[in-house]
Amino acid sequence: MTTGLRLVQDAAEGLALEAALFAAPDLGVLLWSPQRRSIVCPASLIRKHGLQDQGRFAGWPIVARPTAGGAVPQGPGILNLALGYSVPAGTTIEDGYVLLTQCLRQALTEWDLKPGHTAASFCDGGWNLSAGGKKVVGTAQRWRPLPDGGFRVLAHALVLVAGDVRGDARLIAALHRSLDLPPVEPDAHETLCGLNDQQEPDMSDIADRLYRASWTQLQQVGQSRVAA
Incomplete structure (x- = not known):
C-alpha cells in the first residue's frame, strides 16, 4: 500500500x-504530480495523426498513454489519482x-x-467533475480480464489543483486546431x-485526503470481491 504524494520528473514516469x-494483484492507491510539463495523448490518437511518442508540440513533449479520450496537459499544479483493484464478473x-x-x-x-460533460473542455467525458460549469477533474479507466472471470481495473483522475490551466488549455486548443x-475553450476549465x-x-493535503477517501472505498471493493 503506497501512501503520500509522489513528485515525479515527468508524465512518462507517472x-x-x-x-x-x-499489473499488481493487490489493492492500491497512487497519487503523483509531474515536475515537467508535457502533453499526454492516447496512443491511438498519436498513431492516427502521425504524431510521435516523445515528439514535441510547441516545445512541449508528447507522451503516449494507453487509455482512450483526448489530449491533456500535465505538469506542476496537476495531481493524478490512480486506483488499482480487482472486481468480479458482472461489474460494469x-x-x-x-x-x-x-x-x-x-x-x-x-x-x-x-x-x-463539460462542453468544449479538453478530453471531455460524461464522468468529468465540474464546478460552476467548468471542468476541474477528468477521469479514465483501463480494464483487463482475469482468469477467474473478473477484471483488473485501473481508474485514473486528473485533478486541476493550481497553475495556469487556461494557458495549458490554449496549448491543447492549438494542438486540436x-x-x-x-x-x-480555455475558459471551460478551472483549478x-x-x-x-x-x-x-x-497539494499534499489534497493528496492525503484523496488517499484516505480512496482507500476506504477500495477496502469495501476488496471485501465485496472476497464475498463474491
Missing part, C-alpha cells in the same frame, strides 16, 4: 507507476466511474463537484485554487 499498479465500467467519483467528491466536499479536432478565493489549496 504513467509507468500506473502501469505497475495495474459505470460502476468503476461511480467508485472513482465517489472518492473524489468525498475528499473534495467543499468544492461541490458535479459529474457530467493543427489536427482538425473539435475546438477546446481548485481558482475556485477557492479564501485560500490556495495545498
Whole structure:
C-alpha cells in the first residue's frame, strides 16, 4: 500500500507507476504530480495523426498513454489519482466511474463537484467533475480480464489543483486546431485554487485526503470481491 504524494520528473514516469499498479494483484492507491510539463495523448490518437511518442508540440513533449479520450496537459499544479483493484464478473465500467467519483467528491466536499460533460473542455467525458460549469477533474479507466472471470481495473483522475490551466488549455486548443479536432475553450476549465478565493489549496493535503477517501472505498471493493 503506497501512501503520500509522489513528485515525479515527468508524465512518462507517472504513467509507468500506473502501469505497475495495474499489473499488481493487490489493492492500491497512487497519487503523483509531474515536475515537467508535457502533453499526454492516447496512443491511438498519436498513431492516427502521425504524431510521435516523445515528439514535441510547441516545445512541449508528447507522451503516449494507453487509455482512450483526448489530449491533456500535465505538469506542476496537476495531481493524478490512480486506483488499482480487482472486481468480479458482472461489474460494469459505470460502476468503476461511480467508485472513482465517489472518492473524489468525498475528499473534495467543499468544492461541490458535479459529474457530467463539460462542453468544449479538453478530453471531455460524461464522468468529468465540474464546478460552476467548468471542468476541474477528468477521469479514465483501463480494464483487463482475469482468469477467474473478473477484471483488473485501473481508474485514473486528473485533478486541476493550481497553475495556469487556461494557458495549458490554449496549448491543447492549438494542438486540436493543427489536427482538425473539435475546438477546446480555455475558459471551460478551472483549478481548485481558482475556485477557492479564501485560500490556495495545498497539494499534499489534497493528496492525503484523496488517499484516505480512496482507500476506504477500495477496502469495501476488496471485501465485496472476497464475498463474491
